[in-house]
Amino acid sequence: MSDQRVMIVDDEPPARDRLARLVDGLAGTSVCASIAEAETVVDACRSHQPDVVLLDVEMPGIDGIDLARRLRRLSPPPAVVFVTAFEQYAVDAFELAAVDYLVKPVRAERLARALERARNRPLGPGVTLRSRLGERVLAIPVSEIRALIAEDKYTVVHFDQGEALVDDSLVTLEQRFGRHFIRVHRKALVARRYLRGLYRDADGQERVELDGCNCRPPVSRRNLTLVRQALDDKPETELPE
Structure with a gap:
């Protein structure tokens, strides 16, 4: 999985530098x-x-x-995490669906929890991939996508209503939505x-099972440990919406 990309926004250089050191110190x-x-x-x-601001x-x-609001x-x-010296903005922050609200001076362990919360944030229904079939354009909510499979010049999108093709490469999609998807195979x-x-399977190939999808993508040896870790990290009560 690619690193979680963090953007720091603060008008004070010492505050930006301190946050940068804290972020760089986290795996x-x-x-x-x-x-x-x-x-x-x-x-x-x-x-x-960025994945997180x-x-x-x-x-x-x-x-x-x-x-x-603009973001x-x-x-x-x-994902937005507010970082401020003033606690009175907390209500406004959560009304804007901020992932977390940190009060300066920020502690490393508190920042780590906020970034982990941002990593697990579900995508909203407004984030879509566009698939064109002739004159018809289909907007597929990314939150409904189960798998993305590269085939020839296209990527096959497996989602809750079937399959569709998009022009985006797996590399591009991983860069855009890496925190929501895990690479199981090239x-x-x-x-x-x-x-x-x-x-x-019967041929000895490791494969993943996905809720709400008959697609069973293969898992390469180099990604097997990552997949097992992702399964271990999933809460037992988690169910798709």
Whole structure:
């Protein structure tokens, strides 16, 4: 799985530097951008495609609350974690569906919990992949996708209503939605939330089972440990919505 990409937004250089050190000290995370000017954040998100934005609330110009509203309109929208010295904004933060709200000075273990929460955040129904069949365009909610399988020049999308083709490569899709999918094979990504089990077929090939899908993608040897870990990490009570 690729690193969780974190963007830091704070107008104070010492605060940005401290958060960057904390993020870099956590396994599986990396800073993709560190930004001081709130006005540039939306364009920077389009360029850097962060998974998470660590967002200061009180900044010159656009404040963090208004900026979070703008970030929600991106596709896909990054997870937002507010980082501020002021607790009075917590209600506004959670009304905006912020993943977490951290009070400065941020402790490493508290940041780690917030980033893990962001990693497990489900995608909203508004985030879609577009499949074109002749003149017909189908918008497939990413939250309903079970598997993405590379075939020739296309990627086959297995979702709850069947199958469709998209032009996007697996590499591109993994970069955009890596926190929601796990690579099980060089030609296959599967949705973490629908991952149900692992078995060996009659030919000795390891395969994954997915909730709500007859597709059984193969698992390569190099990805077998990662799949087992993902299954071990799933809560026993988790069910697809």
